Amino acid sequence: MSVLYNLRIRKLVNNTLCPVCKREEETVSHIVRDCSFTRQVSRELGCSSSTCNRETNWNFWLASVFEHLTEEECTKRTILLWAIWHNRNKMYHEGCKAQVHEAVGFINAYYAEIVHKSEVLKSRNEICNKTLQPPRGDRIKINFDAVFNNSQHKSVSGIIARNNDGKVMASCTYLGVNMADPTTTEARSCLQAVNMAEELGFQEVDVEGDVLTVI
Template sequence: MYWSVWFSRNRLVHEGINPVIDEFVSFIETYIQEQVALGQVYTSPNVSYESSWQAPCRSVVKFNFDAAFDPSSRSATTGVIGQNSLGLIVATCSFPHRSVADAFVAKAYACRQAVLYAKELSFSRVIVEGDSSSVIKKLNSDISDRSIICPIVHYIKFLSRDFSSVSFCFARRGANNTTHILTQEFRNHPSPCYWLEDASATVMAASELDRRRLAQPQVL
């Protein structure tokens, strides 16, 4: 939770925005509720049971995605972080969306953004990972349905043909926390942001914590 305090401090120092106590408390309460809900996830063959981020194999880049959805404005911010086998960030981006139907669609947009970003950067072997079990399940299924994200899923599968190797994997929120932090930090940013081998200070700090956990045994 310390990162949320640090984020508020950065907004005050760099943007002159004073934190509103009620909003700050509400943000923390929402975050805690989301963490409590970690155990209520769909189980599939692609589930990663680790509670923290796991590095991909050598020569593979893992792109984690997430989305922050605002139902009052029907807007969303998608975030993507690409990391290599050492846990080092190779690419990061956040992207604002308008007229988003719901959080389900926002997650699908985030996955699409991850695939597009990996393709634009010419990576050939990738893992695309997020904490939306429904989106991942549809991407790993050959069955076409009439869900609201069906066109997005078809487009993602079309883009995926350009990779020599691509996997779509589900991970618990704890394993996707750094990308979650990214979407929360930039949820009110009006324009896209892109970084190569870099990210905001808050995201870099969270990523470094993930790296430190790589050598530690997992508690299941």
């Protein structure tokens, strides 16, 4: 057992070549900057940077690279580094090496997803800020929202009523069962908000939600 263990250790120690390009010694600077695979992916993404007069400390090199990038370029460069390291681990542990076009496609798709989610979040924040404006005069503003569990067809609605000073006049939650879809859930929440206003005797109300579809 000890002989086999020693052989395995010796094999690991002696095998210092980069598992991706198998040409140069594997170091952090090689993986993130000098490996031929990294350089090809970087060129395809338009993220390539000059390796002339290389900074011997890869940390300083990376910091200098990010210092001159835009926010978009920084995001892509970060995804690139993560994808390169993930590919290295897949190659080392499973013997699976991604093609350059596969890595580029993954990075572009991941970046596009980040941009999309950022736009959705920004849109929701704008709607939320607009929704939370206080009502005019003696009116009562009632805000409603709901979450929908698709697997269980259940929902939970939250309703809150405020006056023009921002003081909470009433609030409640409702559990919904056998709900068909998110749109039905939001519509039911709206109806519950109206019913609550009627039960409490509010005379003039504004009812608002953050749903993007028309109820």
